[in-house]
Amino acid sequence: MPYASFCLVCRGTACESSKADTLYDEIKQHVAANGLNDQVQVLRTGCFGFCEQGPIVKVLPDEAFYVQVVPEDAEELVHEHLLKGRPVERLIYREPGVHALGNIDQISFYQKQFRVALRNCGFIDPENIEEYIAREGYVALERVLFEMSADDVIKELEISGLRGRGGGGFPTWKKWKFTKDAQSDQKYIVLNADEGDPGAYMDRSMLEGDPHSMIESMAIAGYTVGADTGYVYVRAEYPLAIKRLRTAIAQAEEYGLLGDNILGSGFSFRIEIRLGAGAFVCGEETALLLSIQGERGMPVQRPPYPAVKGLWGKPTVINNVETMANIPVIIMRGGAWFAKIGTETSKGTKVFALTGNVRNSGLIEVPMGIKLREIVYNIGGGIPGDKKFKAVQSGGPSGGMISYENLDTEIDYETLTALGSMMGSGGLIVMDEDNSMVDVARFYLDFTVDESCGKCVPCRVGGRQILHLLEKISKGEGTMEDIQRIEEIGKTMKETSLCGLGKTAPNPALSALRYFRDEFHEKIPAEVREDAV
């Protein structure tokens, strides 16, 4: 007999840490105690995104959106709503004009969102392969194996316009084509799940909420380029993501969707997990590959690119988690459908972790081309405590500040770069009038100096010098020349560093100087400042 109601409990890390695990157990227990086991299915799902209000419980089909639910609420929730059909008013999410019962899509946090990569997060139990399959899971793999050639897949990706979501924005179809065209007895697929940007947790939520989509996409990539082995390189700091990936791999193997002769197609593919160990630089692809090889993750000169000469010298496709999450959708709905979303140069959607001094922090997915203002004020609900907005930081330690004047920019890869920031992996950190831009720049440089691998001089020495100058200015001991020197060193680092870490490390300082130069000037003692003028 089909269930009459579904009770979805968010089990992302954020909610989990607020006792969502106990809450889930309590709800299950009360459902059983009230004899509702046949009528109500209680599900553990991935992240709903609205972390600010967690733990969240959704009851379907009534579309009741319960927020900040604690284990003690379980009894009332089950007894009143699931048994007697009377929604528990005090727990239902409210905002001006919205009472979230039967109209979840009206919640302002969700209104401007469009979920492609996050399509399954918060809808399925990530530890149950059947739920993934029920939502068209592994159908894309089947279609690719039986109906499409490798060139068809690459063509579809080219039409879609999908670009790498890890930050660089390199066209995905090109990466795959380079590896496909490379001649070699062995090729590899690598999933870059070493999410190291401070203030970002997009990958974590996707791995935790929809691990099977990673496996499906890696297998599709393997078929396309001719690889039989894939590696997931995931942060050791994400234990829940690792656990769910392991479960997903075992289930896929059991169902014949991974391993030898997948679905009788003759194509074989296996996936292994390798753990990162807390080195930000390992997000850089050559460093990441060395780390999988069990070595110190220090970047090497490119070219040759990993697509041609990668893991153990073999052609290797490396894609980021969010990039991979889009693949099955592109196969199922077609590249042309995907290309309708977004801007001229940047197709599809982008997942952001919206955090900092904003009312509704959480995980969001929006079409490329959305205005920052819509993200901060419509989805994010603006700045708490009647403070004034100062800046949004995008791109983490590689990105930069975006000021109020640029809030109406339609964001895509190109526009953000033009503003002196970058798309990056998806951290969006909102800062208010109380945040000092000198201090924020110092914070990021402190991070990159600590994470520099030390191999090349511009990054190792240059970063340290900029940090030193920022500290000097912070303490009120700086001079006008120091500001100039930061810009000179920054320019040199951008032009001469070996890898992306060093090339982008000065960005936070340079963009802070570009938009908030006055704040730096104010920190410089008046007598020195006047001398220079």
Place this chain on the structure above:
Amino acid sequence: MAVAVENRAELSQGLADFIEQWRGKPGNLIMVLHKTQEEYGYVPEPVAREVARRLRVPDAQVFGVLTFYNYFNLEPPGKHRIAVCMGTACYLKGAGSILEDLSDHLNVAVNAVTEDMQFSLQAVRCIGCCGLAPAVLMNDEVVGKLSIEKMRETLEPYKDGDGGSGDAAAS
């Protein structure tokens, strides 16, 4: 070349088995070191040397990897681990002052262990719970939306009943 061979340790059964299982797999070193830390809570030097011997790689390679990656600890941790997230969102919301207060309150330097070995205090990279900023990992459990006061309350149940570090900080 003469190389010191003393200072090698017997390995725990779990680790020895793991090494056997991973022997011959390319790139196994980091996975073996993860297992080592899981078994011992940190990577003791003599164990690291024995790992090197069993995997037939130079000690220098093992220690090169151990010191490159932040995740590996070469010193024993305290009984309870307090890891204060210093990701951007947490930093903006006052993680720095929480860390400072903990350091004063427990009378321990950042990234060190209290004298009685009860608490390790660490400043760590983003733990990916930005929606809960500022957040702290208390023995692998995330505690979010903290203030200095709430952090001190969180700490209480972990302290030993018979006197201890709390009094020391007050004096």
